[in-house]
Amino acid sequence: MTDSRQRLSFDALDGLGAALRPAHDPRGLQIGIVHLGLGAFHRAHQAVFTEDALAATGDTRWGILGATQRSATVVEQLRPQDGLYGVLTKGDGSTSLRVVGSLRQVAFPGEETGAVLDGIAAPTTHIVSLTVTEKGYRRTASGAPDLADPGVAADVAALRAELEGPTGVVEPSRTPIGLLVRGLALRWGRCGAPLTVVCCDNMVDNGATVRALVLAVAAAAGPRGERLAGWVEDAVRFPATMVDRIVPATSPAHRAEAAGLLGLQDEGLVVGEPFSQWVVQDDFAGPRPRWDLAGATLTGDVEPFERAKLRILNGTHSTLAYLGALRGHRTIAEAVADPELESIARALIDEDVIPTLSAPAGLDLEAYRESVLERFANPNTGHTTIQVAMDGSQKLPIRLLGTVTDRLAAGATPRAAARAIAAWAVFVARAGDDGTLDDPMADVLRAAVSGAPDGLADRLLDLGQVFPAEVAGSEAFRAEVRAGVRDLQRGPVPAR
Known part of the structure; x- marks a missing residue:
């Protein structure tokens, strides 16, 4: 049965009680983070830490542009809601709900690769983060990028063409690592500003792992790709991280429970356990949100x-x-x-x-x-x-x-x-x-x-x-x- 309630959006935001709505005005945020892999885990974890950092500091530089991976479903859920969504926290005998506003733009690279590349290249963007799962990196058994993978090969070909100059056509990205490297190439060409890439996937020494993949994919694009790799080595940091929160799939029962608490229809709802942990190596190329004020651990050794x-x-x-x-x-x-x-x-x-x-x-x-x-x-x-x-x-x-x-x-x-x-x-x-x-x-x-x-x-x-x-x-x-x-x-x- 279709829920006839009004959809969660900016228009409905002011009617929510203070305990439900964001502690900041999401309409005033600029994009400072591009996130690749806009699944439930990011929305229940890093986006919430960013939300709490915004509330603690009032710093408006840290809105998130989130890019999906395999389909446009999440974009279709969140764009009509102005990027707003609820997080339903379910403990053993306890339930709470909050609306998160740190996600300001959403994009599906299959149709909007150009918007994501522009976001990574923008000088106001200081962080690119990723949650694409272990297998999303398309690696061989040795850990190198699988250059024989059709998606990786297509992104390397697009990267090689883009490094030669404007092509007039932006080829859709096929892989997260290809999308990231193509965005870094555009940033190198446009402004060359330093950037921090924050991997939040469960891989050993995940920052160094992604750095090696980025350098290898860049080098695979030929001589100009090798020059791009040199710039990455100088200007881009890849801190290691450890993330932890159990985020179950959102069920119809969860949606009904949240709708009762919110009084609104929320197609972007995510669910999480009460526990949440984020440990981040304090190695950034530029500014960052005050995630430490939101409960994250910033450390020299993750x-x-x-x-x-x-x-x-x-x-x-x-x-x-x-x-x-x-x-x-x-x-x-x-x-x-x-x-x-x-x-x-x-x-x-x-x-x-x-x-x-x-x-x-x-x-x-x-x-x-x-x-x-x-x-x-x-x-x-x-x-x-x-x-x-x-x-x-x-x-x-x-x-x-x-x-x-x-x-x-x-x-x-x-x-x-x-x-x-x-x-x-x-x-x-x-x-x-x-x-x-x-x-x-x-x-x-x-x-x-x-x-x-x-x-x-x-x-x-x-x-x-x-x-x-x-x-x-x-x-x-x-x-x-x-x-x-x-x-x-x-x-x-x-x-x-």
């Missing part, structure tokens, strides 16, 4: 925070996803409520992960463990085991295999991590059989899982694209994974 989060939170998330899916649990909340799986999760954190970590100042690892498990138990996050389980070949090296490598180097065999890898192996085999495997390496994985069941663990561990030699070469670890696969192939997860 790595200890990043490692703790990737290994404790993300590694445990994946472990619960694979074990939970095999046990028939639909959501992560159901999985962590299973005493046997909760026991494995605790063993992973306490016995395997924490011994590999050095806690940064102010972070109590045991308290962080409890907060993570409590957050997973919140039924309102809505994360399904299947959703978290997707793209395992990309996630496991980042979330689990670093822990495995470090424990093996210390002379220990990480048994809970081995159980997680075993669960992934059995999950991949079953998903490959029923056609539901969702992974960038799906064809390779399907080939690897075909064969005798008792060889499944070894065939997957032999995949060098996923498992480093230090892991694949450990007979003790292989034995643990084989044992875990045998147990899981027989049925339910055994209690520890």
Whole structure:
């Protein structure tokens, strides 16, 4: 049934109560940030930190131009609402709603690449940020940009032409990294002003990773591209970051609940848990919003925070996803409520992960463990085991295999991590059989899982694209994974 309420917009803003509407007037903001990847996570995380920084300082330079990636859907949701949208925060037994106004313009590069390029090139823009997921960067197994990818190749060709001079036609961008480099090229040619690129995706040392991709894509465009790369090295900073907030998919029930609280129709609504964390390396080429006043941590070294989060939170998330899916649990909340799986999760954190970590100042690892498990138990996050389980070949090296490598180097065999890898192996085999495997390496994985069941663990561990030699070469670890696969192939997860 269609909601007949008035649509959220500037016209409706003044009628909202003070607790709902932005603490600043969004109509007075200029664009200072271009964000690539305008999904729910950015709108529930970095845009909210920016919103709170605006409220704390009154600095009007930090409106956001947000670019979508795969479709124009988000533009169609937000443009009629003047970029306004609500954030519905759902705790276990608590609910709140606020309207965010930091997003000032929206664009779909498939039709509006020129507007995004102009935004990146504008001297009033000081930051480009990204949330495009790990696989959105179109990398090869070695981490280099996949220049054979048709989308990357098309953007490199467009970049090469644009570096030669105005073409009269702006080719639609096909990839986030191509869009970014083309925008940097235009900025280099127009004003040459310094810029900061802030990656907010879950990748190890994400700033350095994006920097390397940018330089490689630029260099692929020929001699002028190599000159562009030289300018990037001098004028552009790529601080590392760590981001954390669970942002479930927005459901019709969420929309109805928000409409009741707001009294308006909001097609751009996003949902988030109460917890939100952002750690940013304090390495900027120019000015930035006062995100620190909004609760972000600005630090000289993000790595200890990043490692703790990737290994404790993300590694445990994946472990619960694979074990939970095999046990028939639909959501992560159901999985962590299973005493046997909760026991494995605790063993992973306490016995395997924490011994590999050095806690940064102010972070109590045991308290962080409890907060993570409590957050997973919140039924309102809505994360399904299947959703978290997707793209395992990309996630496991980042979330689990670093822990495995470090424990093996210390002379220990990480048994809970081995159980997680075993669960992934059995999950991949079953998903490959029923056609539901969702992974960038799906064809390779399907080939690897075909064969005798008792060889499944070894065939997957032999995949060098996923498992480093230090892991694949450990007979003790292989034995643990084989044992875990045998147990899981027989049925339910055994209690520890």
